[in-house]
Every structure is written in C-alpha cells, then in structure tokens.
Amino acid sequence: MKSLKKVGVLFTLLITTLAMVGCASTTTEEKSTAMKTVQTDKGEVEIPENPKRIISDYYLGEFLAVGVKPIIVSPYALNNPYLKDDIEGIEPMNITSSETTLEQFSAAKPDLIVTITEADYEKYSKIAPTVYIQDGKRSDDETFEYIASLVGKEKEAKDYIEQFLQKAEEHKQEIQDIVKDQTVSIVEVWPQQIYTMGSHFARGGRILYDLWDLKAPEKIQKEMVDGDKQYEVVSLEALPEYAGDFVLYGVLDGTDPAFVTSSNLWNSLPAVKNGKTLPYEQVSFMHRDPITQSKQLEIFIDFFEQFKE
Structure with missing residues (x-):
C-alpha cells in the first residue's frame, strides 16, 4: 500500500509539473503571437507585436538601420550599394x-508586409497583416521612425537620427564658410534627358538645402527648394540656368552621358572648368533611407572640404 501511495504521489507531481510546463509553453506562445493595433495610411491594422518574418516591396535601409532584416525585399532596394554589407x-x-510575387509572398508565410504600393494593398493584406505607407506623406525621419515603431525599435531610430543630425550640424558652418555665396545644383543624366532637382527628390538634396541651407540656382531654389516641385526635365541648351557653381551629377545606369558630358556647353560651365563637380552613383543616391543619407553626408563633407582655403 505504501508503495502504491508513493507511486500515486509521484504520478501527481509528474502531472502537475507537465501542466506547469504546458502553461509556460502556452504563455510563451501567446507572447510571440501577441498583436498590437497601429494607425496606418489605410486606417487601423492589427500586426504582431514582435514581427519576425517581414516582407517589404520598397523599404530596406529603414529596417537595417535598427538591426532588423526582412526576409524578402524589392530588388530595387537590394541594389543599393550602401546596403550591400547587410543584405x-x-x-x-x-x-x-504580380502572380509570381503573390505566390512568393504566400509561400514565405510572413507575419508582416510593409508596402509603398497602394494598388497591391488588398492583395497583400490577404496574405498577412499589411501596412501601407504613402510615399511623400512623411519626412524622411518621420518615415524612419514610423517603420521602426512597427518593430518596437523607436529608441534605436531616434538615436540614429540624433547622431546623423548632430554630425550634419557639426559641419554646417564649415561647409557654409567654404561655399559662401556660391550655388549648388543637382543634375542627373538619363537617356536623352537631363533632370534637375532640389530638396524633395533624394540625391542628398535634403542635406545640401535643408540641413546646410546652401543655395541653389534661382530656378531650382524657387520651385524645387522653397517650392514643392520635385524635379524638372531641362534641355541641354537650358542647362546653364540650372547649373550652380558646384554641380553634383549622376548618370542613370546603362546611359551614355556623352551627349551632355562631351558637349561644349557642359565643358564651358564654370563648375566643370573649375573642377567643382561631384559625380555620384545614381543607383545609390536615388534612395532616401537613413543609411544612404549618412553615407551621402560623409561624401559631401569630403567633397566640399577639398575647396577649403
């Protein structure tokens, strides 16, 4: 009888222990699948509190800057050379x-999709909780902070932004003393087209015009820095009106820029004659994520410091 009682006690203890383990497992599982409600550009959406399998059809540098690596991302974002070490x-x-994209997304079993494409929102949201971020609605920093908040990395984003702005501010007076009253412009060569842009279309314009308060040629300053216009396509003949004393220029991948760079007009521009041109890699400068902007800041500092008297 005593032996039977001991067996009974041990059996009871075993059941109790298993039950406790079961409760612990359930609690852990509940934590990993806990949801939170976020405000999006499509209204309130429930997403996981701690998403692990994230897909984005655009944003990448914003996630990488806070130590989060999505599982699937647009090749457009993956082509950014400044992100190559982390992808x-x-x-x-x-x-x-669109069918192959949806098949890929479904097979990956994501727990969060972040999209810039409104037309795909309904299709994506049938696969997993989806957050649509309207392009241009927020500043670059606001977009970064918003994306970081989706994955619980608000502090990391704030720290990153603070360090970036501090570095820009530390060099502001130095750069202004170098540039003085000279103008700075951004020019991009596409097949048989020339684009000019200000502070609203990536390419580092935010740093040059918004953070450092450098001035662009009048036409660019009025419409694309002080105004809301993102860019303008100009003819080669009109380029002198848009070319500043310093010219940053990029060339779309696969484009032969000779129709511009081999022309007498281009080579007669003061910036070209005085060696005050900065060629940039278009495939990277077209992005606006925090990692890219930090790299642009370093490039600009090195470029302008060449002209320190």
Whole structure:
C-alpha cells in the first residue's frame, strides 16, 4: 500500500509539473503571437507585436538601420550599394509578374508586409497583416521612425537620427564658410534627358538645402527648394540656368552621358572648368533611407572640404 501511495504521489507531481510546463509553453506562445493595433495610411491594422518574418516591396535601409532584416525585399532596394554589407540572406522579390510575387509572398508565410504600393494593398493584406505607407506623406525621419515603431525599435531610430543630425550640424558652418555665396545644383543624366532637382527628390538634396541651407540656382531654389516641385526635365541648351557653381551629377545606369558630358556647353560651365563637380552613383543616391543619407553626408563633407582655403 505504501508503495502504491508513493507511486500515486509521484504520478501527481509528474502531472502537475507537465501542466506547469504546458502553461509556460502556452504563455510563451501567446507572447510571440501577441498583436498590437497601429494607425496606418489605410486606417487601423492589427500586426504582431514582435514581427519576425517581414516582407517589404520598397523599404530596406529603414529596417537595417535598427538591426532588423526582412526576409524578402524589392530588388530595387537590394541594389543599393550602401546596403550591400547587410543584405546576406534576404531574398529578392520575384517581380516577373504580380502572380509570381503573390505566390512568393504566400509561400514565405510572413507575419508582416510593409508596402509603398497602394494598388497591391488588398492583395497583400490577404496574405498577412499589411501596412501601407504613402510615399511623400512623411519626412524622411518621420518615415524612419514610423517603420521602426512597427518593430518596437523607436529608441534605436531616434538615436540614429540624433547622431546623423548632430554630425550634419557639426559641419554646417564649415561647409557654409567654404561655399559662401556660391550655388549648388543637382543634375542627373538619363537617356536623352537631363533632370534637375532640389530638396524633395533624394540625391542628398535634403542635406545640401535643408540641413546646410546652401543655395541653389534661382530656378531650382524657387520651385524645387522653397517650392514643392520635385524635379524638372531641362534641355541641354537650358542647362546653364540650372547649373550652380558646384554641380553634383549622376548618370542613370546603362546611359551614355556623352551627349551632355562631351558637349561644349557642359565643358564651358564654370563648375566643370573649375573642377567643382561631384559625380555620384545614381543607383545609390536615388534612395532616401537613413543609411544612404549618412553615407551621402560623409561624401559631401569630403567633397566640399577639398575647396577649403
């Protein structure tokens, strides 16, 4: 009888222990699948508190800057040279067709999709909780902070932004003393087209015009810095009106820029004659994520410091 009682006691203890383990497992599982409600550009959406399998059809540098690596991202974002050291293991979106993209997303079993494409929102939201971020609605920093908040990395984003702005501010007076009353412009060469832009279309314009208060040629300053216009396509003949004393210029990948850079007009520009041109890699400068902007800041500092008297 005593032996039976001992067995009974041990059995009871075993059941109790298993029950406790079961409760602990349930609690852990509940934590990993806990949801939170976020305000998005499509209204309130429930997303995981701690999403692990994230897909984005645009944003990448914003996630990487706070130590989060999505599982699938647009090849457009993966092509950014400034992010190449952090993208190992990320799968490029299959953009052969919308059907192949949806098949890929479904097979990946994401727990969060972040999209810049409103037209795809309904299709994506049938696969997983989806956050649509309207392009241009927020400043670059606001977009970064918003994306960081989706993955619980608000502090990391604030710290990153603070360090970036502090570095820009530390060099502001130095750069202004170098540039003085000279103008700075951004020019981009596409097939048989020339684009000029100010502070609203990436390419580092935010740093030059908004953070450092450098001035652009009058036409650019009025419409694309002080105004809301993002860019303007200009003819080669009109380029002197848009070319500043310093010219930053990029060339779209695969484009032969000779129709501009080999022309007498281009080579007669003061910036070209005085060696005050900065060629940039268009495939990277077209992005606006925090990692890219930090790299642009370093490039600009090095460029302008060449002309320190």
